[in-house]
Amino acid sequence: MKQQRAKFGSKLGVILASAGSAVGLGNVWRFPYEAGNNGGAAFIIIYLISVVLIGMPIIISEFMIGRRSKSNTAGAYKKLAPHTPWKWVGRLGVLTGFLILCYYVVVAGWTLEYVYQSLIDSFHGQDKDFFVNQFATFSQSIFRPILWLVLFMLLTHFIIVRGVEKGIEESSKIMMPLLFILIIVLVGFSVSLPGAQAGIDFLIKPDWGKVTPKVILSAVGQAFFSLSIGMGCLCTYASYFSKETKLGRTAISVGLIDTFIAILAGFLIFPAAFSVGIAPGAGPSLVFVTLPNVFEHAFGGVPVLAYLFSLLFYILLAMAALTSTISIHEVITAYIHEEFHYGRKQAARIVTTTCIVVGTFCSLSLGPWQQYTLFDLDLFSLFDFVTAKILLPVGGVLISIFAGWYLDKKGIFLEEISTGGAIRPWLYKFLIISLRYIAPIAIFLVFLNQFGIF
Ligand code: PHE
Numbered sequence: 001m002k003q004q005r006a007k008f009g010s011k012l013g014v015i016l017a018s019a020g021s022a023v024g025l026g027n028v029w030r031f032p033y034e035a036g037n038n039g040g041a042a043f044i045i046i047y048l049i050s051v052v053l054i055g056m057p058i059i060i061s062e063f064m065i066g067r068r069s070k071s072n073t074a075g076a077y078k079k080l081a082p083h084t085p086w087k088w089v090g091r092l093g094v095l096t097g098f099l100i101l102c103y104y105v106v107v108a109g110w111t112l113e114y115v116y117q118s119l120i121d122s123f124h125g126q127d128k129d130f131f132v133n134q135f136a137t138f139s140q141s142i143f144r145p146i147l148w149l150v151l152f153m154l155l156t157h158f159i160i161v162r163g164v165e166k167g168i169e170e171s172s173k174i175m176m177p178l179l180f181i182l183i184i185v186l187v188g189f190s191v192s193l194p195g196a197q198a199g200i201d202f203l204i205k206p207d208w209g210k211v212t213p214k215v216i217l218s219a220v221g222q223a224f225f226s227l228s229i230g231m232g233c234l235c236t237y238a239s240y241f242s243k244e245t246k247l248g249r250t251a252i253s254v255g256l257i258d259t260f261i262a263i264l265a266g267f268l269i270f271p272a273a274f275s276v277g278i279a280p281g282a283g284p285s286l287v288f289v290t291l292p293n294v295f296e297h298a299f300g301g302v303p304v305l306a307y308l309f310s311l312l313f314y315i316l317l318a319m320a321a322l323t324s325t326i327s328i329h330e331v332i333t334a335y336i337h338e339e340f341h342y343g344r345k346q347a348a349r350i351v352t353t354t355c356i357v358v359g360t361f362c363s364l365s366l367g368p369w370q371q372y373t374l375f376d377l378d379l380f381s382l383f384d385f386v387t388a389k390i391l392l393p394v395g396g397v398l399i400s401i402f403a404g405w406y407l408d409k410k411g412i413f414l415e416e417i418s419t420g421g422a423i424r425p426w427l428y429k430f431l432i433i434s435l436r437y438i439a440p441i442a443i444f445l446v447f448l449n450q451f452g453i454f
Contacts, residue, residue, distance in 0.1 A: 006163060008240050013169040015253045018237055020172035020323030022258040023179070025107050026226040028317055029287045030388075031262040032269040034222050036280035039210035040202040043219050044266065046211070050223035051259055054442065057434040058229045058396050059251040061403035064416040066238030067247070072334035073232025076239065081406060089398045090335075093232030096391040097331040098351075100231070102358040103383040104328070105156075108321035109148030109363070110288060111314055113138060118311040123292045124303060128276045131289040139285070140367035149359050152318075156325040157352040160333055161345050171326075175319040180261065182316050186309065187267045189298040196271030202280060203266050213449040220446060221388040226258055228327060230392035230399065236331045246419050248427065268294075329355075393447065397440045404435030 008014045035043050069076035074090030081087070117123060123131075138144060159171055191200060224230045234254075238247075269287060272294040273280055282289065292310060299306035329351055336347035365372065365379035374382055407413050409432075417423055417431070 006240055007242060008169050008237075010169075011245065013173060014237075014241055014245055015250055015257075016172040016176050017169050017323075017327075018234060018250060018254045019257040020176055020320075021228045021233055021237065021327030022226065022254050022324075023176065023261050024320045024324030025104060025111075025317070026222070026228075026324070027258065027262040028183075028265040028268075028320065029107055029284070031222060031226060032266055033281075033283050033286040034218055035203075035266060036270070036273075036282065036286060038215045038218050039207055040270075040280065041204055041206035042208055042211050043215055044203065044263070045206055046216055046219035047223055047262075048259065050220045051227065051255060053434055054220070054396065054400075054439045055223045055227045055229060056251055056255050057403075057431050057439060058224075058399055059227060059234055059254060060247055060417060060431060061399050061435060062229060062232065062235040063238040063241070063247040063251060064403060064407070064413065065399070066232075066235035067241045067243075067245070068412055068416055070239045072239070072338045073235045073331060074335050075338055076232070076235055077402070080412070081402070086402060086406070089395065089402060090232055090235075092391065092398075093230070093235070093395055094332055094335045096231040096387055096395060097233065097328045098355070098358075099383050099391070100225075100387045101325060101328045101332070101355050103362045103380050104321070105149050105152050105325055105355060105359045106145060106363045106366075106380060107284070108152045108318065108325055109145055109150075110139065111318040111321055112148040112151060113144060114288065114292075114314040115311065115318055118307070118314050121307055123296060123310055124306065126292070126296060128278065128289070128293055131292050132278075132285070135285045135288045139288075140370075142364065142368060145363045145367075146360050149363055150356055152322075152325065153352050153356050153359065155322060156329050157348055159322070159326050160329050160348045171319075172323050175316065175323060176257075179316040179320050182312060183261065183264050183268060186294070186313065187264055190268050190272045190275075190294055193271060193275040193294065193297055195275040199269075199271035199274035199280075200267070202270050202274065213446060217389055217393075217446050217450045220393060220443060224392035224396055225388045226262055227255065228324070230395035231328075231331065232395075233327050233331050236334050237327065239334075244419065247417055248423075389450075393443045397443050400435040400439040404432060404440075 008017060065076050065080060066073070069079040071079055073093045074087055077086040077090040190196065228234055269290055270280060273282070273286065273290045276290070276293050276297070278286070278290050291313065295306045295310040299309060329348070332351045333344065333348045336342055336350055337344045342350070362380040362383060370378055372378070377385055403413070414423065417428070
């Protein structure tokens with residue numbers, strides 16, 4: 001007997017689960033350090049342009065492909081384009097997801113360490129140097145980061161085996177709104193720290209002289225990473241949408257929520273960093289050293305507040321990471337479950353175990369295995385570079401070409417996007433122009449340029 005395919009239960013659930021996938025460490029951890037490394041405001045503007053011109057149309061495309069095919073991402077292309085090489089786009093997405101999950105869960109694990117440290121109140125009364133050292137010692141050590149990443153994978157596993165509606169949807173409904181409120185409150189404190197203005201300027205005054213092809217590729221890559229596009233994640237989620245779900249509106253909600261939280265995270269991190277003299281280009285440690293400092297400074301006089309804010313913030317960051325790790329896990333689990341006919345639980349177990357092993361390598365590559373590098377990058381940074389700056393943009397180009405050129409416009413494209421009703425002509429035109437020309441050509445040029453070909 002064929003089992004009925006899982007589905008999200010409500011409209012709000014659809015939006016929050018998709019936004020839950022999009023909002024994560026990409027917004028709060030990766031966005032600030034990429035912006036910091038790439039000169040601030042100009043990077044952010046290019047990022048915003050990429051979200052609107054390239055990101056939104058690709059979200060909609062993934063939604064169309066997923067809902068139409070009701071299939072995991074590799075199966076989706078097989079169904080919509082049988083006997084063609086398009087299935088490799090889906091398979092590439094699964095591989096990309098796997099690589100992302102393996103290093104993402106390392107950072108997700110770090111958030112648990114910070115929950116723990118907040119809980120035992122070890123940040124109380126400490127200064128900037130303490131936080132810098134504490135992060136370096138912790139992230140380069142052997143056992144603790146591995147322990148946390150294993151725990152994080154198990155949490156992810158637990159939700160995945162509970163299924164789509166009870167696991168993914170319910171958890172997102174609680175966590176997302178809480179995160180949102182807390183960040184807003186914290187931004188209020190951050191921008192009122194002494195010396196915060198320099199951080200605000202860094203975010204809003206672009207220095208166009210600093211824009212290079214590397215900066216553009218970084219901004220495009222960040223937009224893909226943050227929106228969870230280019231690897232079939234939203235495609236997989238959309239396979240659980242009902243036929244009434246409005247794809248355009250859902251895409252806009254997801255894009256807005258994700259972008260808003262990234263910008264808020266910028267206003268949380270940079271004023272705080274500038275206020276205590278931490279360099280904006282500090283890299284992956286940025287969030288983990290600036291924030292404990294904010295808590296101490298902003299509430300130093302009232303220790304209990306510092307304690308509560310720190311604890312709550314890291315719990316929510318961990319949750320935001322969790323709603324993202326489950327979305328990546330789901331891509332791979334659904335693929336193994338549907339394409340290789342393993343039971344869902346067994347498929348999930350395969351994914352969890354493999355990611356724990358490779359994730360462990362990523363974690364060790366920041367500490368004892370630091371000397372093993374490829375192209376000057378340790379394994380962790382290599383996975384980050386290859387996925388965000390190569391595989392996601394390549395996946396994005398292929399998806400946009402598939403939706404813009406290959407998909408039957410009258411049948412599938414229009415039917416899906418209009419949910420059986422009508423669509424505004426300008427919107428249709430914009431989508432087609434972006435998918436056919438803007439997205440592929442822009443990404444292609446940036447690539448050629450970045451890798452020195454043009
Ligand atoms: N968008 C997620 C974040 O910002 C990460 C992610 C990337 C999730 C790709 C799914 C797919 O944290």
